[in-house]
Amino acid sequence: MNVQQAITNFLQHGESVRNLSTRTLRAYESDLSQFNKHMVGTETVAITSDDLEGYLEKLNLEPYRDTSIRRKVAALKVFFRYLEDKGVVEESPAKRLKIKKPVENKIPVVLSARELKALLSAPKRHLEGLIEQREGSTGGRNRYFCAVRDNVIIELLSLTGIRIGELVALNVMDVDLAERQIRIMGRGTRGRIVPLTSDLVGEALGQYIIARNERSIENEALFVGRSGTRLTIYSIENIFKKHVRMAEIKRHVTPHSLRHTMAAMQISSGTDIRAVQELLGHASILSTQVYTKLPPLRRMRSAPVEMVNKEGVTLDAPSSRLLIKKS
Numbered sequence: 001m002n003v004q005q006a007i008t009n010f011l012q013h014g015e016s017v018r019n020l021s022t023r024t025l026r027a028y029e030s031d032l033s034q035f036n037k038h039m040v041g042t043e044t045v046a047i048t049s050d051d052l053e054g055y056l057e058k059l060n061l062e063p064y065r066d067t068s069i070r071r072k073v074a075a076l077k078v079f080f081r082y083l084e085d086k087g088v089v090e091e092s093p094a095k096r097l098k099i100k101k102p103v104e105n106k107i108p109v110v111l112s113a114r115e116l117k118a119l120l121s122a123p124k125r126h127l128e129g130l131i132e133q134r135e136g137s138t139g140g141r142n143r144y145f146c147a148v149r150d151n152v153i154i155e156l157l158s159l160t161g162i163r164i165g166e167l168v169a170l171n172v173m174d175v176d177l178a179e180r181q182i183r184i185m186g187r188g189t190r191g192r193i194v195p196l197t198s199d200l201v202g203e204a205l206g207q208y209i210i211a212r213n214e215r216s217i218e219n220e221a222l223f224v225g226r227s228g229t230r231l232t233i234y235s236i237e238n239i240f241k242k243h244v245r246m247a248e249i250k251r252h253v254t255p256h257s258l259r260h261t262m263a264a265m266q267i268s269s270g271t272d273i274r275a276v277q278e279l280l281g282h283a284s285i286l287s288t289q290v291y292t293k294l295p296p297l298r299r300m301r302s303a304p305v306e307m308v309n310k311e312g313v314t315l316d317a318p319s320s321r322l323l324i325k326k327s
Contacts, residue, residue: 001088003036006044010082031075044083049093052076056097070099108260108290109253116261118247120158123151126246142226145211149223150239152208155201157240157255160194161262161280164236164255170222172213177206184281192281263288268296 011029014020020028038055039047059069073094080092111119127147133140157167166184174183180196196202212224221230240255259280266276277288 001044002041003039003044003047006083006088007032007036007079009086010079013082027071028075028079031072032079034072035076045089047089047093049096052093052097056099066099073097073099107294108264109257110261110264110294111249111253111257115247115249115253116158118249119243119258120154122243122246123147123154126243127151145215146226148204148208148211150243152201152204153223153236153239154243154258155198155204157258158262159196159198159201161259162194163259163281164233166281168221168223168231168233168236171220172209172222173220175205175209175222177202177209192278194279260291263291264294267291267294 007029010032011025014025014028035055038058039051042051056069056073059072064072076094076097077092080089080094083089084092127144130140130144130147134144135141153167156162157164160182162184169185170182176182180199180202181193182196183191184194185191196205209222212222215224215228217224217228219228219230223231225231225235236255244253263276263280266279267273273285273288273292276291277285280288282288
């Protein structure tokens with residue numbers, strides 16, 4: 001059996017037996033196809049540990065980050081362990097394959113207090129400018145609805161530190177406003193409960209849900225677009241980029257930077273690292289420990305922007321407070 005056929009069998013096994021996600025299968029396919037090109041048609045049983053060492057040395061000469069190389073090595077280990085279990089190879093040649101140079105210690109990108117304040121204020125200023133349009137044309141109502149939604153999205157990302165993949169997967173039923181918490185499915189089967197420690201953010205989320213329920217939406221997605229369909233990760237990234245520009249933040253930041261910022265603030269406030277690990281949904285404490293190496297960050301707040309609902313009742317828009325719950 002050549003390597004290409006072995007890869008095909010491995011991916012089919014991953015999909016039908018291991019029930020791997022599409023994203024995971026694509027990652028395996030990409031990494032293993034690259035290895036197959038290196039082996040140029042070699043029979044699977046003929047591959048040795050020396051072949052793998054040579055492939056690893058070639059990767060080290062390419063402009064790959066250490067974390068990418070580690071992922072490719074992990075893919076080879078899983079692949080050859082599968083072949084060993086199936087009896088295709090007598091022993092996995094990747095069993096003792098190791099990365100010689102250490103993985104880089106990448107420091108997370110966090111927002112400064114000034115940047116965070118500007119980012120949280122940007123959607124509120126935009127929302128304030130659209131209040132008069134909320135009862136106008138269909139386009140005006142849609143713009144106002146999207147502004148309310150975007151404000152809550154930015155607040156939730158900064159307050160809870162959830163991943164944008166987790167954000168777009170939220171359903172209305174995952175929000176418990178009475179208990180001020182949301183249920184996150186997380187990666188794989190790891191689920192967790194994340195508290196809404198700001199009452200104002202909880203109230204803003206409740207107002208958004210009311211606005212959402214007033215529209216003709218036939219799905220359970222929490223965050224939807226103008227047409228009523230669930231927002232995608234790509235949509236969230238565009239919303240974030242829009243408000244970064246409005247906040248006049250010049251350096252490159254991503255939605256994940258808000259997750260890093262929340263974690264850094266929690267650590268700075270004295271929250272136990274295990275509690276932060278649970279909030280973030282990290283499988284390993286090692287992923288959380290990186291935030292202990294960052295300089296202390298201070299909490300901040302900004303003045304709320306007045307909002308008015310369609311009955312003319314004044315509402316308090318969420319402030320930019322991050323109320324840290326200490327364990």
